[in-house]
Amino acid sequence: MVKKNTCVFISGQGTNLRNLIFHSRDNSFPVKISLVITNKKEAHGINFAKKFKIPYVFIDTTFNNYDNKILLYLKKYKISFICLAGFMKVISKNIINKYQGKIINIHPSLLPKFKGLNTFSRMLKNKEKKAGCTVHFVNAKLDSGNVIIKKNFNINNRDTEITLKNKTQKLEYRAFPEAIIRIFRNI
Numbered sequence: 001m002v003k004k005n006t007c008v009f010i011s012g013q014g015t016n017l018r019n020l021i022f023h024s025r026d027n028s029f030p031v032k033i034s035l036v037i038t039n040k041k042e043a044h045g046i047n048f049a050k051k052f053k054i055p056y057v058f059i060d061t062t063f064n065n066y067d068n069k070i071l072l073y074l075k076k077y078k079i080s081f082i083c084l085a086g087f088m089k090v091i092s093k094n095i096i097n098k099y100q101g102k103i104i105n106i107h108p109s110l111l112p113k114f115k116g117l118n119t120f121s122r123m124l125k126n127k128e129k130k131a132g133c134t135v136h137f138v139n140a141k142l143d144s145g146n147v148i149i150k151k152n153f154n155i156n157n158r159d160t161e162i163t164l165k166n167k168t169q170k171l172e173y174r175a176f177p178e179a180i181i182r183i184f185r186n187i
């Protein structure tokens with residue numbers, strides 16, 4: 001099987017990146033993590049790229065032409081698929097147009113509920129019964145592209161923002177690889 005050259009975009013801890021790297025080492029997994037892009041120099045997730053000898057690059061997304069720089073790197077590493085894993089920057093139209101239907105994101109809520117930031121505090125405030133994660137295609141509108149997979153769990157009255165985050169991330173580690181398998185099985 002020819003694996004798709006994939007770039008993972010991160011800004012923080014990178015635990016989803018680590019999980020995708022582990023999965024990608026399986027021969028039957030459809031993608032190879034060929035590049036990691038971070039817009040935070042100090043992102044802890046870079047350590048996973050280093051550890052597994054995956055090329056990584058820091059792009060300062062506060063500069064105007066940052067998306068052209070990203071596109072150059074994507075070209076250099078022949079990237080045909082992009083996973084956003086905790087990338088705290090809205091992807092520019094320029095990149096979305098060039099990678100139509102080839103960018104996916106993982107979001108810590110059951111979309112379309114709780115788009116954007118601070119999902120867990122808003123869920124608690126709203127007395128939600130269920131939490132979870134969503135993997136979706138990225139389009140020009142924030143957290144609004146077609147859903148590939150969702151996984152949920154019941155919220156109980158002892159849950160806090162921290163426990164919700166931990167439980168959600170456990171589901172994310174299953175949802176993200178499953179979504180990728182689903183996409184490439186259908187192509």
Ligand code: GRF
Binds near residue numbers: 014086087107
């Ligand atoms: C994940 O919980 C994801 O849902 C959100 O950002 C978080 C990234 O976590 N978009 P990590 O950096 O993969 O540990």
